[in-house]
Amino acid sequence: MPESSRSTPSPDRPHQDTAVSSDGNLNEFGHQISFGEAVRVWLRIAILSFGGPAGQIAVMHRILVDEKRWVSESRFLHALNYCMVLPGPEAQQLATYIGWLLHGVKGGLVAGSLFVLPGFLSILVLSVLYAGFQEATLVQALFFGIKAAVLAIVIQAVIRIGKRALKNAYMYALAAAAFIAIFLFAVPFPLVILTAALIGLLGRHVDPERFVVIKGHDTPEDAGRAIDAMMDGGTAHHTRATRKRALKVLAVWLPLWFTPLVVLAVTLGYDDVFTQIGLFFSKLAVLTFGGAYSVLAYMAQEAVQNYGWLAPGEMLDGLGMAETTPGPLIQVVQFVGFMGAFRDSGPLDPFTAGILASVLATWVTFIPCFLWIFLGAPYVEKLRGNQAVSAALSAVTAAVVGVMLNLAIWFAVHVAFGEVDTVRTFGMQLLVPTWGSVQIASVVLALGAFIAMLRFKVGMLPVIFVSALLGIVYYLLFGGAPIL
Incomplete structure (x- = not known):
């Protein structure tokens, strides 16, 4: 200014x-x-x-x-x-x-x-290049190194959020239960989050001090700032909560969210890839409590195993794109949608289908974000210091740590091994890698990235950049063959 x-x-x-x-x-x-x-x-x-x-x-x-x-x-x-x-x-x-x-x-x-816009444009360009030149050695080499760095980033996120959320035995127990539920029994992510929130709401009556880990801020307002002066001076007329205003917000944003889904279902059918992408990411939009890392395992499981839009390694590639471009990490949904439609384009050109699916996935992911803010922001003061909300959020955040640990292990196995099977026995599922497919180079790169970030506090972007360069060098020297 x-x-x-x-x-x-x-x-x-x-x-x-x-x-x-x-x-x-x-x-x-x-x-x-x-x-x-x-x-x-x-x-x-x-x-x-x-x-x-x-x-x-x-x-x-x-x-x-x-x-x-x-x-x-x-x-x-x-x-x-x-x-x-x-x-x-x-x-x-x-x-x-x-x-x-x-x-x-x-x-x-x-x-x-x-x-959202810079990240959307960046990932769109990268998705087109990835889909069109995925078999190129340079592209494979680039993402080989990035995958290792992304694994280190996810592990660091587990540690960072764990330190913030796991303050007592209750929170550790919630995290452990969430991890076991998803890792061994494939309990749906939404059910894990809802159960954790319910436990938090009940737990505040049993032991409010230890169930309310995430507390509100009671710092006095600073009336000198423009926004604070406006709010404290009573001139912020557009922020007043009224029933008429809430109904108007719903009347505008719900059709913006659901009209494309209805049109797709009616014109293309429920089983069409565009309808499935729209419905899946709409559901994901209401489940991403605790940030993108918390829902990545659920997204990866559905996109890879259920819908077949991606291979396990490609999910890591998409996360690498989202990590290295500006904007929200959840923008990885755009890459997932692109690849799903690219491979099932129907009468459309694959690249055209992929671009349209990118727009659709981004639309249904972020339209709800505007709805939540425009609808709920006028009532935000009512949440200040609310013990029920704080307890529920504390329990959900603890469960998210367990979910993220599941994600870290899932990524680690697929980074370290070229072949991984899922074995189901006694009502449980286990990831069983083929030990002969171990990729020592990937393990070394991931370990180096982790040490650089955790021990020497190197920034995320330098770590990804160096890992990508090392991946290229490795591919040029050894042709991508695992070093045993």
Whole structure:
């Protein structure tokens, strides 16, 4: 923002730095931040949104709280808490939420859409190249190295979230139960999450101190920030919760979500790949509690084993794409949809089918995100300090750690071995690798990436870049043959 458009904070009033327009007048939303300035900031955040949700939230915090000083620390964290309760990518929803606070629906649409757009375009290009040149040695070499780095990233995520969520024996037990349920008995992911939430709701009556691990933030509001001044001053008319407004939101966003699904089912039939992609990712959109990592195992299981859209190794390739491009990690749905339609394109050209499926998967994944924010944000203050919500979220987050551990093991087995069978016995399922298919090079690369990230705190992107280069070198020297 130009210096002429910002006031300078005085030493004794450090929190009164807020954006001021050239004429000093409030706009229709009760603050002085122009829509054009907000668009430029959201585009900047979108381009810098690498590193998964933690990195994306850190970028938003640095720009919105520290640099632009548009929103206070406490309100930013409170909004983040609300987004953590919702299904879907919390970073994208946080951008939508703050954009909506600033400039209403159009602000939320721009902030949320720009957050997705760079990643969508990047993964679309990579998907086309992947599908068209998958057999090329260079492409195989590139993703050989990336897979190893992605495995290290997933393991690190398990450790990081585990440290935050597993604070006592109850939480460890929930994580262990969730892991056993999915890994050994293939219990559906939605059932695991719902059961955990129910246990959390009941557990707060038994031992509220230890079941409420994730607590709200009670930091005093900073009235000097533009958004806080607007909210505290009673000028944020667009944020008021009314039944009329809620009905209007439902009347707009539910048809936007479900009309394409109905049209596809009626015109193409329930079994068509486009209908299946639309329905599957619509279901996924309401199940992604705890971030993308928590639902990847479920997505991989369904996409690989049930629908046959991908091979196990290709799921890792798609995750590598999402890890190395800006935007939400859940954008991997676009790659899954592309490959599913590419291989079952019907009368369409495979690339055309893949592109259309990319758009469809992205649409049904993110339209619900806008619905959750525009419908629920006006009531967000009612969730502040709510013990029931905190207990349920704490239990779900603990269960998510177990789900992610299952994902890490699933990935690890498929990275380390070229052949893996699933054996079912006594009501359980077990992953049984063929020991002769062990890929030592993959194991060494993954171990090196893990040590670099965990021991030496090397960033995610440098680790992926180096792993990709080493994968290329390995393929050039050994032709991709396993080193035993």
